[in-house]
Amino acid sequence: MTDTNSPEPKTYKKYVPKPEGMNLELHLAAVSTGLLNVQHCLDCDTYRHPPRWYCPNCHSGNYEFVPVSGRGEIYSMAINHFTIDRAWIDELPYVTAVVQLEEGPRIVGDLKGAAPEDVELGDKVQVHVEARGEEFSYLVVELLGRD
Amino acid sequence: MATNNTSGSSISGKAAIVGIAETDYVRGSDKSVPELVLEASMAAVADAGLKPSEIDGIIPPGGFISTEEIAANMGIPEVRYAVEVHMGGASPTASLQSAVMALASGIATNVLVTFGWNGYSAFRKRPDSRPTKRGMAPGPFIEVSRNFYAPYGIRSAVQWYSLYIQRYVDLYGITPEDAAQVALTSREHAHLNDKALMGGRPMTMDDYMASPYITEPMRKLDCCLETDCAAAVVLTTADRAKDLAHDPVLWLGGAEGHPYPADEITNRPDMLRLGLDSAAPRAFDMAGVGPKEMDFLQIYDCFTYVVLMELEAIGICDKGGAGEFVRDGNIKLGGKYPMNTHGGLLSQGHCWGLNHVVEATRQLRHEAGDAQVVDCELGVVTGYGDLGDGSIAVLARG
Numbered sequence: 001m002t003d004t005n006s007p008e009p010k011t012y013k014k015y016v017p018k019p020e021g022m023n024l025e026l027h028l029a030a031v032s033t034g035l036l037n038v039q040h041c042l043d044c045d046t047y048r049h050p051p052r053w054y055c056p057n058c059h060s061g062n063y064e065f066v067p068v069s070g071r072g073e074i075y076s077m078a079i080n081h082f083t084i085d086r087a088w089i090d091e092l093p094y095v096t097a098v099v100q101l102e103e104g105p106r107i108v109g110d111l112k113g114a115a116p117e118d119v120e121l122g123d124k125v126q127v128h129v130e131a132r133g134e135e136f137s138y139l140v141v142e143l144l145g146r147d
Numbered sequence: 148m149a150t151n152n153t154s155g156s157s158i159s160g161k162a163a164i165v166g167i168a169e170t171d172y173v174r175g176s177d178k179s180v181p182e183l184v185l186e187a188s189m190a191a192v193a194d195a196g197l198k199p200s201e202i203d204g205i206i207p208p209g210g211f212i213s214t215e216e217i218a219a220n221m222g223i224p225e226v227r228y229a230v231e232v233h234m235g236g237a238s239p240t241a242s243l244q245s246a247v248m249a250l251a252s253g254i255a256t257n258v259l260v261t262f263g264w265n266g267y268s269a270f271r272k273r274p275d276s277r278p279t280k281r282g283m284a285p286g287p288f289i290e291v292s293r294n295f296y297a298p299y300g301i302r303s304a305v306q307w308y309s310l311y312i313q314r315y316v317d318l319y320g321i322t323p324e325d326a327a328q329v330a331l332t333s334r335e336h337a338h339l340n341d342k343a344l345m346g347g348r349p350m351t352m353d354d355y356m357a358s359p360y361i362t363e364p365m366r367k368l369d370c371c372l373e374t375d376c377a378a379a380v381v382l383t384t385a386d387r388a389k390d391l392a393h394d395p396v397l398w399l400g401g402a403e404g405h406p407y408p409a410d411e412i413t414n415r416p417d418m419l420r421l422g423l424d425s426a427a428p429r430a431f432d433m434a435g436v437g438p439k440e441m442d443f444l445q446i447y448d449c450f451t452y453v454v455l456m457e458l459e460a461i462g463i464c465d466k467g468g469a470g471e472f473v474r475d476g477n478i479k480l481g482g483k484y485p486m487n488t489h490g491g492l493l494s495q496g497h498c499w500g501l502n503h504v505v506e507a508t509r510q511l512r513h514e515a516g517d518a519q520v521v522d523c524e525l526g527v528v529t530g531y532g533d534l535g536d537g538s539i540a541v542l543a544r545g
Contacts, residue, residue: 014298014300015297015298016298017293017294017297017298019294023290023294049414050291050294050295050411050414056408075314075413075418076310076311076313076314076317076413076418077309077310077313078301078306078309078310078313078362078363079309079313079360079362079363080300080301080306080362081359081360081361081362081363082359082360082361082362083300083302083303083306084302084303085297085300085302087300088300091300093360094300096299096300096301096306096310098310098314098413105414106413106414107413108295108296108299108301108310108413109299110299110300116363121313121314121317132298136298138298139299
């Protein structure tokens with residue numbers, strides 16, 4: 001028999017932003033292709049992230065969002081043992097990776113499937129995209145190995 | 148007087164800190180932000196030997212209380228200069244630069260710089276507390292943080308900074324024992340300060356090493372104290388300062404610096420380059436003195452590891468050399484460069500570094516009591532905030 005008086009345990013949903021402007025363009029490109037996208041300057045051929053109106057290299061305003069390999073390595077990371085975000089408490093300790101992409105920019109993503117002690121700076125990774133709704137692409141970082 | 152006003156800039160040495168005050172540092176205050184800020188501000192003006200009506204420039208803590216409210220509540224009828232600095236914890240020390248610019252140019256004659264917050268109580272609502280609409284303004288980096296960090300459970304300062312501190316410790320082999328030197332020294336100094344939250348509460352290396360991780364490499368005891376408090380300082384022109392109540396403390400040089408891009412950490416060409424790396428050389432050049440001539444250091448200490456990076460940024464040790472620098476006892480009272488002689492944000496309390504300015508002034512007035520650095524003539528204050536913004540002031544006994 002269920003006790004109808006006991007309250008449901010409160011659950012917390014992970015935050016999903018509602019991107020605007022150029023950030024929305026980035027996420028729509030990633031969600032529609034299922035691939036990691038970054039911004040690409042049409043004039044000087046450099047990649048940049050996060051999206052910016054003008055190219056920091058040549059100051060051009062001509063850009064596109066293009067899929068990139070997702071290959072890279074761990075450049076830095078946050079190994080979180082405490083969080084003020086209740087939706088993340090069950091995941092502690094979790095590792096947030098800064099990935100140096102082969103194309104140049106760095107991205108922040110969720111390192112999955114590896115304990116903090118298994119990760120070192122320089123480890124090879126593959127970045128995957130998971131759609132969260134129709135307007136946000138969540139970045140998952142998969143550990144590949146070490147040279 | 149250890150000054151050299153001819154090098155660097157036309158504003159070097161043109162203004163002085165003439166009034167200081169701070170409230171108690173507590174965890175759980177019945178006082179609102181306006182009460183705290185106004186209490187400190189009235190006391191700082193009185194400390195200078197001025198009347199509130201003689202203040203004509205105000206730099207308030209952005210987002211918490213406005214210049215307009217401060218002026219109305221203190222009886223300041225003619226505000227000629229009002230500006231807010233949005234650099235998080237780097238704001239108060241950067242505000243000194245702005246105040247000196249206003250004074251040296253003749254725009255204002257007496258400038259009040261103040262900060263206060265319910266840094267503890269605002270995050271821990273008591274059942275009997277009335278809700279308030281006052282709070283911290285979102286940082287200038289909010290657009291990046293909500294889109295690219297928060298979705299991954301990265302929402303607080305210790306997490307943002309770990310994105311580069313993890314790389315810093317990895318690159319230079321900085322150890323927990325190095326960071327501990329900062330925490331332990333701050334605690335020892337706090338025991339000399341009646342207003343320090345952690346005065347009389349000893350900390351040992353064992354305590355430090357047993358402290359749980361928050362975000363690696365930061366442990367709980369690497370983090371500063373959430374505090375309810377306020378502080379205020381009054382600046383005036385160097386000429387006018389001579390006639391006021393206390394020995395003036397001259398602003399010899401200062402600067403603000405912003406990492407690039409300031410609103411996003413991970414795509415900086417050099418992720419370990421802080422705003423202070425660009426600000427410090429400009430400030431020392433303006434002041435005409437070098438970092439190694441300082442008699443004490445008041446270094447913004449939100450986190451111990453940030454202090455280590457700042458020590459390198461101001462040039463008192465080489466890149467990667469801060470661990471050795473603090474291990475050698477330099478930063479203790481009695482050492483070569485006593486640091487955070489009030490206990491700092493780590494053990495006095497967190498007043499966004501305006502308490503560092505207050506302590507530097509007390510030292511240079513030779514009124515620092517048991518923590519006095521004997522015969523000190525020169526000192527440096529740093530600020531650090533948001534995603535690595537930096538500020539600095541080089542101060543001298545006038």
